[in-house]
Amino acid sequence: MIKDLGYGYKIIDNEFILFYESEVFKKFYKTIDFETFQIIAVNAETEDDYASTIYFADKNHVYLQSAFCSFCILEDAITQDFKVIDVQKGYAFSNGNYYRHSDKMPFDYSKAKYLNDYYAVADDKLYFGDTVLGENVDIASFTIPHSELIGNLGMDKNHVFFKGKIIQDANPKTFKILETCLDGTYYLECDNAFYAKDDKQAYFVRTISNEVKIIKTKSLNDFHFKVIDERGYAFDKEYSYYMGKRNKL
Template sequence: MKDLGHGFSLAEKNIYHYDSKTFTNLRKIIDYKSFELIDNYRDKTFYFKDKEHVYVSSYMCTPSVIEWADPAHFKIINGEEGIGFDGNNYYWYDKTLPYDYSNAQKYNEYYLREGNGVFFLIQPVEGADAESFSIIWQNIGRDKNNLFFKGVKEDVDVNSFKMVPGCFDTFHLDQSHTYYASDDSNVYFVNTLGKSLKKLNGVKPEEFSVKVIDERLYGICGNNFYFFGVRKKGVL
């Protein structure tokens, strides 16, 4: 058995992380004779190479081969952010970055600018104006014309879009990723872990308010209340 370090080992063309087999999906690709650990970031991300490929195992991706990465020149640029470089391309975990990381400017942990382009993680934000782009909250951004949720344009009035008062006045259990917002015409439930903003159909902004009860955030409109953007009958 060959000790690779940090709990990884190699035995008879099997790679183990402690007692569990790993990289099993890449058995036909890995050259076991030259397979070795390159570097790691804490106990979260581990990089390996053989004579032909570079590999990564991380909490951010399953054990994967980093396509096109050159094992002879690959090195870790920023372990915390999962950035590697081989002299030609920059990589984010197992993905090739579509921009020059060395020239990128961060808006926050999700959005960045490189030249005149805006990117959400590794995806171009289509139609975004880099000069006027700014962050509303976490993975929600805007420019002078549009609002973007996870890098995708949303059909809202960006100039009147705002948080419903009271969403963070009192602690609630999901305040790290949820709140209610409105523009001039509609009310939205915002869940940064979701796929998009959720419009509350038929709800007028001037008739909507929020309330925190037992550390849970509720929206209120007339005789209905909303929990996680879903309408419930009755009065709180």
């Protein structure tokens, strides 16, 4: 017996699940109720489109298969009231909880104010990525200087933040991305790799990294950025820097 769930998924004899020709979700077989297991939401317009997010449910659980997490059961979600809010962004609600992909959100999504795609304010607290609580943030003065291009970098009157965490010793009064990184000149990784400096030190900011790299240059006043052969380099008097890595001039 074959039960076609759609989008390439099939249940065979209520014993195993295929995604096209490959068996999937094997470690969940003792949990899944094959009789009621079905797809309830997907971010694809047709079954021929690639779906990076698919919600499944049976009579007992809600499941998620996503490019952002491995197949899992949504903790504390129940099938009776489960609702997908935004399948493209992975927002859902059930049993009094809001979810971002597989993560249970620590605030009420419906009451949050989103500053951009990364930062939200809820209950006078700042959150990054819907799950990370910002450290010692002054909400009233918090800004995101380059909200679209470098959206995970923000600052308040006391600190500079990257992905919700304080960049140690960075001075928000003088911290700036080097203007030549932002003037529109094309270079490899120009959408995610930048250099910055304040009155103390220089920085390599890569938006897809987990942290900002501090560059302790001895010639901070001369620290600058230049595009050479479509590659972005920073320079001081002693070194060149490519993707944050130092080389002797």
